[in-house]
Every structure is written in C-alpha cells, then in structure tokens.
Amino acid sequence: MTHDLRAHDLRAQRLTLGYGGADIVHDLDLVVPDGRISVIVGANGCGKSTLLRGLARLLKPRSGTVSLDGRPLGDWRSTDVARVLGLLPQSPVAPDGISVGDLVGRGRYPHQGWFRRWTAEDDAAVAAALEATGTTDLASRTLSELSGGQRQRVWVAMTLAQDTDLVLLDEPTTFLDISHQVELLDLLTDLNRTHGKTIVMVLHDLNLACRYADHIVAMKSGRIAAEGTPSDVITSELVADVFGLACQVVPDPVSGTPMVVPCGRHHAAAPAVV
Amino acid sequence: MTSTLPREPEPRDPMTPDGASEVAAVRLRALGRSVAATWGTAALAAVLFVATLMIGKADVSVGEVVTSLLGLSDDGGIDFIVRDLRLPTAATALAVGAALGLSGIIFQKLLANPLASPDFVGVSSGASLFGVAGVVIFGLSGIGTSAMALLGATVSAVLIYLLAWRDGISGYRFILIGIGVQSFMIALTGYVISRADLFEVPEAMTWVVGSVGHAGSTELRIVCLVLLLALPAALVLTRTLHVLELGDDTATALGTRVEVSRIALIGVSIVLVGFATAAAGPLLFVALMAGPIAMRLVGGSGGGLLAAAFVGASIVLAANLFSQHVLPEPVPTGVVTGAIGAPYLIWLMVTANREGRGG
Numbered sequence: 001m002t003h004d005l006r007a008h009d010l011r012a013q014r015l016t017l018g019y020g021g022a023d024i025v026h027d028l029d030l031v032v033p034d035g036r037i038s039v040i041v042g043a044n045g046c047g048k049s050t051l052l053r054g055l056a057r058l059l060k061p062r063s064g065t066v067s068l069d070g071r072p073l074g075d076w077r078s079t080d081v082a083r084v085l086g087l088l089p090q091s092p093v094a095p096d097g098i099s100v101g102d103l104v105g106r107g108r109y110p111h112q113g114w115f116r117r118w119t120a121e122d123d124a125a126v127a128a129a130l131e132a133t134g135t136t137d138l139a140s141r142t143l144s145e146l147s148g149g150q151r152q153r154v155w156v157a158m159t160l161a162q163d164t165d166l167v168l169l170d171e172p173t174t175f176l177d178i179s180h181q182v183e184l185l186d187l188l189t190d191l192n193r194t195h196g197k198t199i200v201m202v203l204h205d206l207n208l209a210c211r212y213a214d215h216i217v218a219m220k221s222g223r224i225a226a227e228g229t230p231s232d233v234i235t236s237e238l239v240a241d242v243f244g245l246a247c248q249v250v251p252d253p254v255s256g257t258p259m260v261v262p263c264g265r266h267h268a269a270a271p272a273v274v
Numbered sequence: 275m276t277s278t279l280p281r282e283p284e285p286r287d288p289m290t291p292d293g294a295s296e297v298a299a300v301r302l303r304a305l306g307r308s309v310a311a312t313w314g315t316a317a318l319a320a321v322l323f324v325a326t327l328m329i330g331k332a333d334v335s336v337g338e339v340v341t342s343l344l345g346l347s348d349d350g351g352i353d354f355i356v357r358d359l360r361l362p363t364a365a366t367a368l369a370v371g372a373a374l375g376l377s378g379i380i381f382q383k384l385l386a387n388p389l390a391s392p393d394f395v396g397v398s399s400g401a402s403l404f405g406v407a408g409v410v411i412f413g414l415s416g417i418g419t420s421a422m423a424l425l426g427a428t429v430s431a432v433l434i435y436l437l438a439w440r441d442g443i444s445g446y447r448f449i450l451i452g453i454g455v456q457s458f459m460i461a462l463t464g465y466v467i468s469r470a471d472l473f474e475v476p477e478a479m480t481w482v483v484g485s486v487g488h489a490g491s492t493e494l495r496i497v498c499l500v501l502l503l504a505l506p507a508a509l510v511l512t513r514t515l516h517v518l519e520l521g522d523d524t525a526t527a528l529g530t531r532v533e534v535s536r537i538a539l540i541g542v543s544i545v546l547v548g549f550a551t552a553a554a555g556p557l558l559f560v561a562l563m564a565g566p567i568a569m570r571l572v573g574g575s576g577g578g579l580l581a582a583a584f585v586g587a588s589i590v591l592a593a594n595l596f597s598q599h600v601l602p603e604p605v606p607t608g609v610v611t612g613a614i615g616a617p618y619l620i621w622l623m624v625t626a627n628r629e630g631r632g633g
C-alpha cells in the first residue's frame with residue numbers, strides 16, 4: 001500500500017527555538033540519519049521535546065533553519081510536508097464520541113484535497129494502519145472506551161495512515177505500562193525495518209532508548225551533548241554529565257546494548273566494581 | 275506480541291493491506307446513519323415550516339399552502355394569508371434558526387466545548403448592542419442595522435480572540451473571557467435602551483429578547499442570502515474543521531494552516547450570527563442547543579453541520595409556533611428558546627463537570 005520510499009534529508013542548522021521567554025534550544029545542528037531510528041534523550045527541560053517540535057514545524061525557528069530535502073520547511077506547502085513528515089504529539093486530543101475508524105481516517109487529510117475526496121486508496125491506507133497497530137477490531141469502537149495502551153496504538157495508527165516516510169513521536173510510551181511500551185517500540189522497529197521509515201522519537205527510558213535506537217542524541221541545556229550509536233554514546237560519564245546521575249553501564253543481557261544501572265544513595269550491595 | 279529471548283530481527287510486515295473492505299464498510303455504515311439523520315432533521319424543519327404557514331386565525335390546509343408557495347393557487351385570499359402574512363415569519367424562523375445552528379456547531383467544534391457557542395460567549399450580544407445602537411442612536415434600518423449587527427459580532431469575537439490568545443486558543447480561556455464580554459455587551463445594551471425615546475423602546479426591546487415576527491424584509495433577504503453562501507463554505511471547510519478538532523499540533527502535522535483555517539471558520543460563524551441577530555434579535559440558546567442535538571442524532575463525531583442547521587431551524591420554528599399558538603398570550607420567540615435552553619444549560623454544566631470537562 002505504501003508508496004515507494006525516497007531518501008530524505010531532514011536537518012537542523014544553527015537552530016534556535018523558544019516559546020515566549022528565553023531560548024530553549026541553542027544554535028543546534030542535527031542531521032537525522034535517513035532510514036534509521038533516532039532517539040532523543042535528556043533530562044527534563046533539556047529541550048528535547050522542543051527540538052522535536054521544531055523539526056516538525058510546530059515551532060518556528062527563532063534563528064537558523066530546519067530543512068527537508070534541502071529546502072527550509074517554511075518554504076514548503078504545508079500539505080506537501082505532511083505527506084513526507086508525520087508527527088504524533090505528546091498529548092493529542094480527540095473530540096468526544098469519535099470512533100477509531102474516523103480518527104485514523106483523519107490522518108489521510110494531506111492526501112485529500114478540495115476535489116479529491118475519500119477514495120479506495122484511503123480505505124486501504126486506514127486498513128493497513130489499523131492492521132499494523134493491531135487495532136482492526138477496534139475500528140467501530142469509540143476512542144473514549146479504550147484503554148490507554150489501545151488508545152496510544154490508535155494514535156500511532158492515525159500517524160501511520162498519514163503514510164509518511166519520516167515519523168516523529170514525542171514520548172510515545174508515556175502513560176503506557178512496560179509491556180505496552182515494548183510492544184509499541186517493537187511495532188516502530190517493524191515499520192522501520194520493513195518499510196524503511198525514518199523514525200525520530202523522544203523517550204524517557206534510557207535503557208529502552210539504548211535498545212531500540214540506531215542513533216542516540218543526548219541533549220543537555222538546549223544543546224547536543226553527544227550523539228552516535230548507543231554503545232558509543234551511553235557511558236557512565238555521559239549519564240553523569242547529562243542527567244547528573246551516578247551509574248554503572250553494563251551490557252543489556254537481552255540485546256547487548258548499554259544498560260544504565262543507577263547508583264542511588266541506598267541499597268548498594270557492595271562497593272561499585274566496574 | 276511474545277518474543278523468544280535472543281530476538282533476531284525477523285520483522286513482520288506490519289503494513290500489509292488487508293481488510294480495506296471492512297474499513298470501508300464501517301465508514302459507510304457511519305456515513306449512512308449521518309445522512310439518514312440529516313434528512314430526518316431536514317424533514318422535521320420542513321414540516322414545522324409548512325405548519326407555521328398553516329396555523330393561525332384562519333387555518334389553511336397543507337395542499338393550499340403548497341400550491342400557494344409554488345405559485346399555482348388562484349385564490350387571492352389564501353395567497354395573502356400564506357405569502358404575505360405568514361411566510362415572512364416562517365422564512366425568518368427557518369433562516370435565522372439554520373444560521374444560528376450552523377454558527378453554534380462551528381464554534382463548539384473549533385473550541386472542543388459544548389459551552390462555546392456564540393450566544394454564550396458574547397458574540398450574539400455584541401451584535402445586539404451594535405444593532406440597537408444603530409437603531410436608537412443613528413436611526414438606521416434595513417441594511418444599516420444588519421451591517422451594524424455584523425460589526426458588533428465581529429468586534430466581540432475579535433475582542434475575545436485577542437484577550438484569549440496566548441500561543442493559541444484554549445477552549446476554557448475563550449469561554450471565560452467570552453462570558454465576561456457577554457456581560458459587558460448586555461450592560462451596554464441596557465444603557466443604550468435607557469437612552470432611547472419612549473416611542474423607540476418597543477422596537478429596541480426586540481434587541482433584548484429576539485423574535486422572528488418583526489424582521490424587516492431587507493434583513494430577512496440578507497440572512498437568506500448569507501445562509502446560501504455560508505452553507506457551502508462551511509461544508510467545504512468541514513474537512514479542515516475535522517482536523518482542527520484534533521488540536522493545533524496534530525492539525526499542523528497533518529498540513530493544516532491552523533490560524534488561517536480557524537479564522538476562516540470563525541469568520542463564517544460570525545457572519546451568520548451577525549445577520550441572524552439583525553433579522554430576529556438575540557434568540558437565546560438556539561446556537562447552544564442545536565449542535566449537540568445534531569451530533570447525538572448523526573452519531574460519532576463527524577459531520578453534523580447540515581443537521582445542526584436543520585435542528586436550529588426546527589427549534590426556532592417550534593418555539594415560534596409554541597409562543598404564538600400554544601401560550602394564552604403570544605410572547606417573543608426568544609422567551610421560549612430561553613426557557614428551553616436554560617434547563618439544558620444547567621444539565622450541560624452538571625454533566626460536563628461530572629466528566630471533568632466543560633465550563
């Protein structure tokens with residue numbers, strides 16, 4: 001159902017972002033690796049969600065640019081961007097009484113126009129998005145009667161129905177229990193591996209970030225502190241610097257990726273041995 | 275979604291198209307209900323419209339009404355009763371009700387709150403204030419009053435929009451500020467009326483409690499014309515409205531120009547309220563009630579704009595019939611809509627707060 005994937009180039013150059021008051025992201029350069037899963041991590045208030053909003057043009061740059069395929073986002077027609085770049089916001093809202101099928105169908109907006117209304121292609125895209133997220137059986141239910149995990153999968157389905165090569169997600173696992181977090185991240189990995197979708201997301205959980213990211217961007221005070229593969233980037237020194245947390249980094253017994261084990265002030269079994 | 279431990283990436287293809295026909299079936303079922311409900315509301319409005327032409331001191335039959343409306347009747351007496359005496363009132367009720375219903379549902383959907391209707395947040399009362407000022411202070415009538423009412427609705431809406439704007443519009447701020455603007459406009463209306471000459475007071479009072487029986491023919495023509503232009507505009511904008519309902523972030527991500535679209539929709543709504551108020555004065559709570567009733571009838575959360583217009587028309591037509599023929603003494607239409615609307619409003623606030631939303 002999905003169209004042929006093209007290579008895309010999403011990048012921020014000397015990007016400065018803020019809301020009303022002081023700058024939150026400062027003079028930041030970032031090239032989003034095409035066809036990979038990138039995860040932005042950092043402490044609360046470090047500007048990671050702000051950066052994601054900037055990349056998705058929800059926030060106009062104060063200075064610098066975000067460009068897609070070589071053109072600044074501001075120069076694009078907004079529906080053209082929306083056919084390439086999708087975003088799931090942190091807390092999306094839906095009207096009362098909306099059905100799952102209706103909500104997911106609204107993701108087709110950028111593919112329709114004044115004269116091109118609903119087509120069989122739209123039905124197929126919605127069906128594919130429901131299928132991918134395991135929500136086909138929910139299509140005629142109303143959103144409000146679903147559990148948190150189901151609801152989040154439906155929102156992901158809406159973003160998938162948009163059928164974009166790049167998908168940005170702002171903390172998609174918040175409010176989900178651990179099994180639904182893993183389920184959702186597995187789903188995003190499937191989408192990346194089988195369809196080459198480029199995924200950029202903000203995650204809070206460092207260990208899940210290390211496991212699922214091809215590329216990690218660690219932010220501190222509106223700047224990139226380090227970026228690269230999880231095993232290159234996530235070290236106890238970086239975690240101490242970015243999160244102010246003493247920890248040990250050990251290999252994840254399942255995936256072999258770095259796993260951060262925090263050292264609190266209590267419960268140390270023995271002096272830390274690295 | 276169980277995976278054995280050393281999980282080798284053997285990714286499943288999550289985007290295999292399957293069940294497109296099921297999706298289409300679900301969608302068509304919802305669409306079918308919505309279309310049926312819309313026709314139902316249209317039929318109700320039509321019945322009430324014809325009833326308005328039939329009932330009065332001299333009763334006229336359905337056949338006579340229809341033939342007279344189509345210009346096929348040769349009975350001058352019937353034509354006079356139907357077309358000259360009753361048609362202006364019936365047409366005003368139909369057009370004003372439809373305009374109010376449509377403007378109400380646009381506001382409510384845009385601001386994602388059933389309380390956010392133009393007659394609750396001071397847009398209608400802005401139209402009333404400017405309309406009455408036009409009559410009492412500047413001695414206007416016809417197009418002049420309509421223009422003043424539109425100006426008043428616009429001034430109110432811009433005032434609320436600017437005061438409530440803070441990196442976007444939130445439903446709560448808009449409504450609270452709107453209620454403040456409402457009180458201000460009502461107070462000023464009272465002041466303007468107190469300045470009126472005694473013989474102007476009866477006319478000025480129609481700007482306090484609306485009525486469909488006193489519309490001038492110019493104001494009526496204008497509201498009908500505006501409705502004919504605004505209905506298609508609103509239907510074209512429905513697709514965008516559906517995306518705006520998902521919040522500014524999602525709407526931007528889906529490619530909407532949020533501010534432009536919102537202003538266009540609010541603009542359509544203001545024009546409808548302004549000219550409707552010019553024709554009939556403030557008919558309380560019609561815009562507030564029509565949208566939610568229509569949404570309940572069409573089911574789900576899509577569409578409903580046309581149905582809201584027909585429900586609005588039905589409410590005003592029914593209120594007019596009740597006020598003229600059921601009550602022992604005829605009262606202005608706005609008294610009846612206010613009397614139905616107030617309990618609804620209380621119910622809305624009680625249930626909305628129980629669900630943690632609303633006012």
